[in-house]
Amino acid sequence: MKHPRAAQLLLLAVTASARAAFTWQNVKLGGGGGFIPGIVFHPKTPGVAYARTDIGGLYRLNSDDSWTPVTDSLATDAAWDNWGIDAVALDPQDANKVYAAVGMYTNSWDPNNGAIIRSSDKGATWSSSPLSFKVGGNMPGRGMGERLAVDPNNPKIIYFGARSGHGLWKSTDAGATWSKVANFTATGTYAPDPTDTTGLNSDKQGLTFVTFDSTSSLLNGATSRIFVGTADNITASVYVSNDAGSTWSAVAGQPGRYFPHKCKLSPTEKALYLTYSDGTGPYDGTLGSVWRYDIAAGTWKDITPVSGSDLYFGFGGLGLDLQKPGTLVVASLNSWWPDAQLFRSTDSGATWSRLWEWTSYPNMNLYYSISTSKAPWIGPFIQADTKHLGWMIEALEIDPFDSDHWLYGTGLTLFGGRDLTKWDTKHSITIQVMADGIEETSVQEVASALGGSELLAAVGDDNGFTFKSKGDLNTAPATYWQNPTWSTSSSVDYAGNKPANVVRVGNTGGSDTQQIGISSDGGVSWNIDYGASTSIYGGTVAYSADADTVLWSTSSQGVLRSQYQGSFTAVSSLPATAVIASDKRNNTYFYGGAGAAFYVSSDTGSTFTKGGSLAGAASIRDITAHPATAGTLFVSTDVGIFRSSDFGKTFTRMGTALSDTQQVALGRGSTTDAWVVYAFGDGPAGKKLYASADSGASWVDIQGSQGFGAISSCRLAGSANNAGVVYVGTNGRGVFWAQGTVSGTGNNSPTSTTSTTPTTRTTATTTKPSTTSKTTTTTTTTPTKTSSPTPTSSGVNLAQHWGQCGGIGWTGPSACESPYKCQFQNDYYSQCL
Ligand SMILES: *[C@@H]1O[C@H](CO)[C@@H](O)[C@H](O)[C@H]1NC(C)=O
Ligand SMILES: *[C@@H]1O[C@H](CO)[C@@H](O)[C@H](O)[C@H]1NC(C)=O
């Protein structure tokens, strides 16, 4: 195999072979949907800014406030971790240049070392320089920084503060090569949980920021004064070099308490501003401080906006108004109740005003309104909880050329506005969702119902979304899947003959809300399935064709079945965590797979017996039933796709060109009866998405240069209603769709392919489709993000992770879902941690 870092550049240009013209674009949620840990504005050129995400790559700001993804092509199957952006930096002398530190995890979840990527055309094309260690874009502490910075006086000089004890690194050739700064000996020793055997929380967090003093003198053409932060809270954590990086020392008089998250220079004031928290984030923080360091005088001043019982959070986001030196905004990193707090000062931190305050409890004066017009679903999402302003606020920037324009990232979205100075005049601002174009959900399942909803997308952290028709794909939804509201929906399916009937699974363990939701209006509104036990969650689901039976392959309690919304009972004839699917036309049939064994039920899932053999296959990964034809189904395995047209009695392998396949889906082809088979697998152009309209005689690369991350974590659906439309759900870049043509007569009849069974019956029936769908099941091999805490459902007696569980005036649950404990934060707030 090619080295993954070398491969990613080549892949921009390859794949000229069999390749159909599919142009990929996002299905629009419009609201981000996940954590935005960093934003940078160019200091010299108006309108140039980037926002980084932890699992969904880097985005560039457009003049209409929308964002364009710029790292999509880098996240190939082998280099999926390129979508973890741990730091971004701009060249102050050249607004076309952008740099980023990429890599997802520093533990074993990520097989690749990290890299510094660089672009000279605002992210249109990239070069990459491998590092000799890992980079952790989705690791704890990812909102600190920026860890990467370009010398404002010498664009060849770039510094990068590494994690895991690797120290400080420097490039003197504009990012092409890197070497360790030997004289910088601090490594940032803090690890949130040294006992964590996964390596996620036990890794040393390392260096947290690099900040040049652009006002300092030049030494051999380099900026002489450089500040570097480390993840330490009991010793020094801010270091300085006054000789362009040759020698370093701890800055005298520094707080030496809490972890520094952000450190920004106010050049006119010749001062640094720093935010500190008692955790490294992004979820934590119960105390913290804000400091101003006068560089010329060498003096530190505590400018923390609040004290005493008002101080029950750390500080993260820090934005300086470079047009008005001494004007700044800081944010609580996490104030879990009642809401985040933001503070603004126009006198260098001597005095502050708040974005909201208590009048007499429980009444508050809000000095803002929130507009969610660009992502309407954010409205009900944040209204379901007291936290409207957000959580996980690490990124906060004021446009260096426009004092009214500001942006801040949260665990859910990107907020901002264009009237910030009204804070000082009217003390009232409008905060808007400004994440248009940022799509960073972790998609768990996608489905398209023949005659029903065009797209059902189950997602992590934000429940899920329904798009009724193709015309809706570019309109941010009005709502997310509610009632029941969970954090994550792990699976969705619908009934083939009655496609308005949809079922979904929640992934919240220990909740007292049942984790099965049922819809009879195509996934618009939902009801709890009280046949489910509250103690069971996760996994995948299949709905029988006539919507009377739900089959549920749970994450921890084996396969269960419920009929007429009665209680779920164990299906002992299917192994635990089996891949499952329903026939889309015949209500009595369900299918299952575990290891090499294929199973069939002809009694609505009550009992399963072994079906035909899949010659040479050791592992069944996905099963999808034909949307229009009973008994025709497609099975994805480690050796490729098999097709059956006799309810799984016999199978034919669909050619030999595609092997090691992941999800498989059927989508409507260009003529009425033609269906295209889509599958992720290892084919002529590598591990990518392929389509076949000739029963597997040929497999065409329809992915092109679009990155989808690891193909094993991709979710797949063909449109059952629109010819040539296909959907890909990614782990961190939302749902993509494309429309194209794949030549061939369709896949209703098997053609001459390698037969692995003696006979293959051709299904002649082409039922007039009134309904149908695909059912998918898979295992996630890439860890998904768990970024945004979500509102708890009403009527819940156990608070969810991050939820409130006590405090003066609190009438909600006082206990937490397992394994979380209710922890006192202050008199007004206890939280499930
Ligand atoms: C430093 O952080 C650790 C871990 O959160 C904490 O146990 C310790 O008390 C902190 N030390 C100080 C001086 O704040
Ligand atoms: C490291 O520091 C020493 C002085 O402590 C200095 O002589 C040496 O030049 C420095 N090394 C580099 C590479 O700057």
Ligand SMILES: *[C@@H]1O[C@H](CO)[C@@H](O)[C@H](O)[C@H]1NC(C)=O
């Ligand atoms: C479903 O399959 C069963 C068993 O083969 C058959 O008896 C029944 O007629 C089929 N139902 C439909 C609606 O095709």
